[in-house]
Amino acid sequence: MNRTTLSLIVGATALAAVTGFAALGAPAASGSDTPKTAARLPVEQTRLLCPQPSNSDIADTSYTSFTPVAQGTGGSGKAQLTAAAEQSADSTDTGKSGKAGKGKKQSGAPTLTPKQPGTPATGDGSGADTPALIGTATGRFAPGWTVQETTAVAAGSGRGLLGVNCTAPDTEFWFPGASTAASRTDYVHLTNPDDSVAVVDIELYGKDGNLKSAVGEGITVQPHSSEPVLLSTLTAAKESDLTVHVSVRSGRVGAAVQALDDKLGGDWLPASTGPAGSLVLPGVPKDATDVRLVAFAPGDSDADLKVRLASPSGEITPAGNETVHVKAGMTTAVDLGDITRGEVGSLVLTPAGTPVPVVAALRVVRGKGGGQESAFIPATAPVGTRASVADNSAKGTTLALAAPGATATVKVTASAGSEGGTAVTKQYTIKGGTTQDVDVPVPSGVKGTYALTVETLSGGPVYASRTLRTTIEGLSAFTVQTLPDDRGTVAVPEARQDLSVLLKK
Numbered sequence: 001m002n003r004t005t006l007s008l009i010v011g012a013t014a015l016a017a018v019t020g021f022a023a024l025g026a027p028a029a030s031g032s033d034t035p036k037t038a039a040r041l042p043v044e045q046t047r048l049l050c051p052q053p054s055n056s057d058i059a060d061t062s063y064t065s066f067t068p069v070a071q072g073t074g075g076s077g078k079a080q081l082t083a084a085a086e087q088s089a090d091s092t093d094t095g096k097s098g099k100a101g102k103g104k105k106q107s108g109a110p111t112l113t114p115k116q117p118g119t120p121a122t123g124d125g126s127g128a129d130t131p132a133l134i135g136t137a138t139g140r141f142a143p144g145w146t147v148q149e150t151t152a153v154a155a156g157s158g159r160g161l162l163g164v165n166c167t168a169p170d171t172e173f174w175f176p177g178a179s180t181a182a183s184r185t186d187y188v189h190l191t192n193p194d195d196s197v198a199v200v201d202i203e204l205y206g207k208d209g210n211l212k213s214a215v216g217e218g219i220t221v222q223p224h225s226s227e228p229v230l231l232s233t234l235t236a237a238k239e240s241d242l243t244v245h246v247s248v249r250s251g252r253v254g255a256a257v258q259a260l261d262d263k264l265g266g267d268w269l270p271a272s273t274g275p276a277g278s279l280v281l282p283g284v285p286k287d288a289t290d291v292r293l294v295a296f297a298p299g300d301s302d303a304d305l306k307v308r309l310a311s312p313s314g315e316i317t318p319a320g321n322e323t324v325h326v327k328a329g330m331t332t333a334v335d336l337g338d339i340t341r342g343e344v345g346s347l348v349l350t351p352a353g354t355p356v357p358v359v360a361a362l363r364v365v366r367g368k369g370g371g372q373e374s375a376f377i378p379a380t381a382p383v384g385t386r387a388s389v390a391d392n393s394a395k396g397t398t399l400a401l402a403a404p405g406a407t408a409t410v411k412v413t414a415s416a417g418s419e420g421g422t423a424v425t426k427q428y429t430i431k432g433g434t435t436q437d438v439d440v441p442v443p444s445g446v447k448g449t450y451a452l453t454v455e456t457l458s459g460g461p462v463y464a465s466r467t468l469r470t471t472i473e474g475l476s477a478f479t480v481q482t483l484p485d486d487r488g489t490v491a492v493p494e495a496r497q498d499l500s501v502l503l504k505k
Contacts, residue, residue, distance in 0.1 A: 077139015
């Protein structure tokens with residue numbers, strides 16, 4: 001093998017391991033050039049972005065960082081969350097030049113630096129001045145790194161428990177379930193982790209299609225800064241159900257929608273998994289009093305979907321909502337009422353005819369009258385190899401596991417506590433077509449909060465969500481987070497694989 005070929009192999013392997021985003025493979029060949037199965041190595045860097053938690057002076061926010069212990073990572077590396085700059089009002093850069101605009105530095109901002117994988121690290125922020133955070137993890141802290149942002153708001157619009165998993169930067173996001181109704185105040189939070197300006201377009205789709213607005217085009221987000229965009233400033237239309245499409249012209253951002261309701265409290269609406277013909281929305285709480293499905297077909301074709309609820313005893317077809325028709329380019333909303341009827345469930349959407357890609361989310365309400373509180377469950381990817389969620393407590397944590405296809409076996413590990421305790425592990429078998437609220441393991445002698453890590457051992461795909469419950473000024477508040485695969489490893493070719501065929505083309 002010549003030196004050029006060797007350089008290609010080493011360079012490609014290093015790139016994959018560092019970025020964690022690319023899976024490399026050699027072209028098909030015959031004889032001695034037949035590629036071998038790619039190895040999976042831990043990623044070496046992970047970026048996470050936490051939106052500004054609240055504009056309320058009485059908001060109380062906690063952050064929990066966790067990295068599961070992984071083999072093959074070595075002993076070096078670190079993880080750190082630092083404050084993003086607040087974008088200044090006098091910044092006039094349009095984003096076309098690609099130059100950095102001015103920013104306003106935050107003061108007294110929370111900074112969180114975890115000490116070791118396997119043990120959560122916590123930090124706090126309070127009031128309306130708590131900024132967005134930009135996080136970077138390298139080396140042994142990178143594979144599977146997760147950060148939970150949890151905010152308690154005792155009064156005002158959006159009062160309740162707001163929780164969100166801090167997200168990786170990307171270039172496209174779909175948010176079915178947003179609103180510009182009179183009772184709602186919804187923001188799209190955009191955070192730019194990079195050294196250059198990001199330019200973002202925000203499109204809104206209501207029940208009759210695209211709500212055209214020039215205001216949502218070419219939004220500039222300065223380097224290392226965050227920009228909240230109030231949806232009602234992008235359109236005069238008052239739409240109860242909207243789909244928000246965030247696309248990035250240049251750069252990349254983290255995005256999340258903060259939905260604040262005058263009567264139903266507030267929570268974060270995370271992005272739906274990308275458009276797909278079949279979707280799973282796991283872990284609707286058993287005491288949900290009202291569930292609303294919001295779906296959107298971004299292509300040119302209408303979608304007809306079968307609606308099923310995977311309950312603890314098997315799949316159920318909700319009476320009166322056996323199917324839903326989603327018109328292309330228009331947001332469709334369906335009230336499912338108290339669909340769970342006292343049992344945990346997961347909504348499963350499958351094609352009723354020709355598969356058409358859709359995105360979807362659920363708004364879930366608990367309580368009645370003045371005691372109502374709401375949260376969102378977006379369609380999500382399966383747990384896959386491994387997924388983690390932080391900020392669990394000995395009381396008030398529920399883990400829902402769904403196996404919409406074949407029966408599956410998973411391993412759930414409760415980490416050590418942030419202030420002490422010993423990790424414990426349990427295995428569960430989830431029967432095909434069901435959802436189970438499992439008996440969550442609690443670390444021995446736990447002090448503080450702990451993380452849950454779910455690993456698929458065998459069988460079909462597993463989907464998961466975690467519900468946190470607490471009481472705030474007499475209100476039974478809650479928030480739900482899904483657990484998609486943490487993408488903590490990346491496929492790379494074996495170093496001895498001959499890629500000389502690339503040089504011959």
